[in-house]
Amino acid sequence: MRHFLILFYVLCFGYISAQDIDLDIIKIQKRTDTILEFSAEVKINVDISFVNIPEKSARIEYAKNEDTKVFSEDFVLIPKKGLDISLYQLFKNPFITVDRGTETRNLKTYKLINIIPTNKKADFSIATVLIDLDNSRVNEYEINTKKDGSYIVIMNYDKPSSILPSKIEVTFEIERIRIPLKYMGKDVQVNKEEYKSNEQKTGTIFLSFNYTDLVYNSFTK
Amino acid sequence: MKNLIIAEVHKLFKQGKTYYAIGAIFLIELIILFSAYSQGQSVLDILLDNLKKSFYFEGNLLNGNLLIYLILNTLWFHLPLILIIIISGSVTSEYKDRTLLSIMLQPISKWKFILSKYIVGILFTLVIVFFLAITSFLFSYGVFGQGDLIVYLDTLNFFEASDALYRIKHAFIFGAISMVFYSIVSITIAIILEETTKTWIAAAFFLIISNILLKVNFNNYFLDNWLYVKLTDTWQYLFYFEIPWGKIYWNTSLLIVYSAVTMIVGIIIFNKKDIA
Numbered sequence: 001m002r003h004f005l006i007l008f009y010v011l012c013f014g015y016i017s018a019q020d021i022d023l024d025i026i027k028i029q030k031r032t033d034t035i036l037e038f039s040a041e042v043k044i045n046v047d048i049s050f051v052n053i054p055e056k057s058a059r060i061e062y063a064k065n066e067d068t069k070v071f072s073e074d075f076v077l078i079p080k081k082g083l084d085i086s087l088y089q090l091f092k093n094p095f096i097t098v099d100r101g102t103e104t105r106n107l108k109t110y111k112l113i114n115i116i117p118t119n120k121k122a123d124f125s126i127a128t129v130l131i132d133l134d135n136s137r138v139n140e141y142e143i144n145t146k147k148d149g150s151y152i153v154i155m156n157y158d159k160p161s162s163i164l165p166s167k168i169e170v171t172f173e174i175e176r177i178r179i180p181l182k183y184m185g186k187d188v189q190v191n192k193e194e195y196k197s198n199e200q201k202t203g204t205i206f207l208s209f210n211y212t213d214l215v216y217n218s219f220t221k
Numbered sequence: 222m223k224n225l226i227i228a229e230v231h232k233l234f235k236q237g238k239t240y241y242a243i244g245a246i247f248l249i250e251l252i253i254l255f256s257a258y259s260q261g262q263s264v265l266d267i268l269l270d271n272l273k274k275s276f277y278f279e280g281n282l283l284n285g286n287l288l289i290y291l292i293l294n295t296l297w298f299h300l301p302l303i304l305i306i307i308i309s310g311s312v313t314s315e316y317k318d319r320t321l322l323s324i325m326l327q328p329i330s331k332w333k334f335i336l337s338k339y340i341v342g343i344l345f346t347l348v349i350v351f352f353l354a355i356t357s358f359l360f361s362y363g364v365f366g367q368g369d370l371i372v373y374l375d376t377l378n379f380f381e382a383s384d385a386l387y388r389i390k391h392a393f394i395f396g397a398i399s400m401v402f403y404s405i406v407s408i409t410i411a412i413i414l415e416e417t418t419k420t421w422i423a424a425a426f427f428l429i430i431s432n433i434l435l436k437v438n439f440n441n442y443f444l445d446n447w448l449y450v451k452l453t454d455t456w457q458y459l460f461y462f463e464i465p466w467g468k469i470y471w472n473t474s475l476l477i478v479y480s481a482v483t484m485i486v487g488i489i490i491f492n493k494k495d496i497a
Contacts (some may be wrong), residue, residue, distance in 0.1 A: 049376075050375075050377060051272070051377045051379070052376050052377070054384075057429045058279065070277070071279070071281075071382035074369060074382075075368060075371075076279045076280060077242075077278065078279055079275060079276060079277075080274075080275055100450060114394065172275050174272070203275065
């Protein structure tokens with residue numbers, strides 16, 4: 001009986017601890033919550049081995065608690081992931097965090113946190129976030145989605161005080177191209193080895209933002 | 222010589238099949254437009270299938286530039302076939318109607334006569350390609366408007382509307398040179414075979430073989446770079462993301478040389494022929 005009570009206590013204590021949300025994440029969440037709306041001119045560059053596309057421009061509009069809207073006069077490839085620069089999708093559903101220690105990037109140490117949604121509605125199962133404690137913001141995160149594989153977002157800021165990144169790199173998995181032969185033009189070479197291989201490729205999208213109409217809720221910028 | 226050319230132009234535009242050819246080109250364009258309108262989106266869906274997982278698409282790819290690119294693809298077979306029929310007919314009909322005999326009874330040089338056939342054949346080909354270009358621009362932009370162009374050539378290449386227009390215009394110019402080559406070959410075949418049906422079969426066979434061989438990788442530098450079949454698709458290089466201008470100029474120069482040689486061979490054969 002005594003053993004059972006000890007086990008029960010340990011399990012309960014452990015569970016309660018795991019439900020804690022990291023204070024630094026809360027701080028960042030509060031900071032990003034101050035952003036009510038913004039719009040930005042975005043330059044989009046795509047680096048995928050089988051895609052050649054010139055730099056494209058688009059305008060994005062963000063309003064708190066809404067999905068980001070994208071407008072463009074040209075044809076643009078808009079990344080499904082990574083445009084969430086306010087981290088709205090990351091914090092949208094209830095979650096718990098797990099402290100994973102620290103990690104060093106470019107001689108700077110960042111706090112490593114796992115975000116695990118506790119709600120089935122979340123479209124990701126786990127996110128690993130690299131936090132810049134000096135500036136209270138996320139510098140990198142990797143998300144394992146339930147449907148669309150995993151992707152890594154690296155955020156660069158132009159000022160230490162900036163909440164929103166000026167540049168973003170989104171690296172994601174992408175299946176190699178499969179096009180029926182009847183749609184192939186002349187001179188198209190089929191690389192048999194590559195065609196047979198099941199290896200997934202990765203692509204990277206580079207986004208640079210020029211913000212306009214930023215509206216904050218309170219003190220923090 | 223000038224009078225011979227004028228006479229040949231007159232003969233060409235007097236025969237009904239010339240207008241049938243222009244009508245056929247016009248009809249092919251309309252069919253391509255209709256099929257693109259009904260199936261274009263599903264073709265685009267196939268091309269963009271594996272990008273859908275990672276991207277949303279903003280903008281319309283089913284536009285005039287894609288349509289003109291699809292019309293440009295008639296340069297592979299449809300257009301040269303029509304040109305072969307019309308242009309070789311200008312020689313074979315002279316044999317068939319025995320008008321050649323009456324012309325040769327006049328004080329006309331044989332080589333000048335046949336050279337005028339070649340010149341008019343070349344001019345007619347250029348006019349037809351120009352007609353194809355103008356009508357395809359009018360129809361495609363008129364119905365579908367402008368927009369970015371997507372082409373699959375080893376990689377998925379996206380071109381902005383202005384860049385697409387630049388590439389398409391040049392593709393028509395370099396495509397016209399390929400068409401001229403086929404026209405010259407058809408006249409030469411007509412000189413050799415004389416009979417209409419035999420000439421059409423031989424010229425169509427030449428075209429089919431050329432299309433089949435174009436897809437063959439010979440793994441031989443000379444065959445892969447110098448064989449005429451590897452030069453007739455030069456216009457497609459305009460749709461590589463980085464245009465290989467050196468390759469385009471080389472291929473075009475070589476094709477012009479081959480065309481000139483084929484024409485000279487035709488003139489020599491005709492000169493040696495006993496018309497009577």
